[in-house]
Amino acid sequence: MNEAFKALSDPTRREILQLLREKSMNAGDIADHFHISKPxxxxxxxLLKQAGLVLDERQGQHIMYTLHTTVVEDVIGWMFNILNKKDQEEPS
Amino acid sequence: MNEAFKALSDPTRREILQLLREKSMNAGDIADHFHISKPxxxxxxxLLKQAGLVLDERQGQHIMYTLHTTVVEDVIGWMFNILNKKDQEEPS
DNA sequence: TATTTATTTAGATGTTTGCCTAAATATATA
DNA sequence: TATATATTTAGGCAAACATCTAAATAAATA
Incomplete structure (x- = not known):
């Protein structure tokens, strides 16, 4: 999960996730949302892919990127865990 | 919230938060849990303090560090938001 | 097959980060 | 007030990171 936290630490990458939240997009369309070079x-x-936060799939000339939520859920789990005292685990 | 995400991107800092989850501790006692110099x-x-993830309070010779959960909740909110499609906001 | 379009890889550069040791500051105590 | 203890600040260094341009790769099309 360390890679996921690292990936989430960059504002551009968080914005990419926000974009993909709505719909899957190809690399070029994602790049068009930023004032940063395509490379x-x-x-x-x-990095987002290595962290397991997105999946990629080639579709002809394009490569589609899709949000992958499993790791997001893991991170949420970690964060929730922080909110509860160790010896006071709340019943569900 | 960028500072919080940056703060959370380091494993040592996440471990510190896990320690403080159980109980508040002073800087020296926290340092004793790691093989890293006190400075x-x-x-x-x-960094955790700047990010609003911990609070510090001097108690005589010591400085006590306490988990501060408000920002943790903000981050959880951001993460949850990622899980839902924009045009499909779920009713609470 | 040659050209165009989409994307990544390679290589370079400036900045940020995480770590260290030494020195400074703040409080408590003899 | 002098000394000991707790913690931070300062300064430096190597590794990691974000960015760029140029070149390489992959697929589609003329």
Whole structure:
């Protein structure tokens, strides 16, 4: 999960996730939302992929990026855990 | 909230939060849990403080660090938001 | 098959980060 | 007030990071 926390620490990458929240997009369309070069966006996408936060799939000329929520849920779990005292685990 | 995400991106700092989850501790006792110099831990504690994730209060010779959960809740909110499609906001 | 379009890889550069040791500050105590 | 204890600040260094341009790769199309 360390890679996920690292990936989430960059504002551009968080914005990419927000974009993908609405719908899957290809790399070029994602890049068009930022004032950053395409190679840089490609690098961010790769980090998000390594962290398990997005999936990629080639569709002909394009590569579609999709939000992958499993790791997001893991992070939420970690965060929730922080909110409860160890010896006071709340019943569900 | 960017500072909080940055603060959470380091494993040592996340471990500090896990420690403080159980009970408040002073800087020295926190440092004793790690194989890192006290100045380095002090630096991590300062970043956590800047991010609003911990509070500090001097108690005589010691400085007590306490988990502060407001920002943790904000981050959880952001994470949850990612899980829901924009045009499909679920009713509470 | 040659060209165009989409994306990534490679390589370079400036900035940020995490760590260290040494020195400074703040409080408590002899 | 002098000394001991707790913690932070300062300064430096190596590794990681975010960005760029140029070149390489992959697929579609003329």
């Amino acid at each position: 840089s966006i490609s690098h961010h996408l790769n | 380095s831990i002090s630096h991590h504690l300062n």
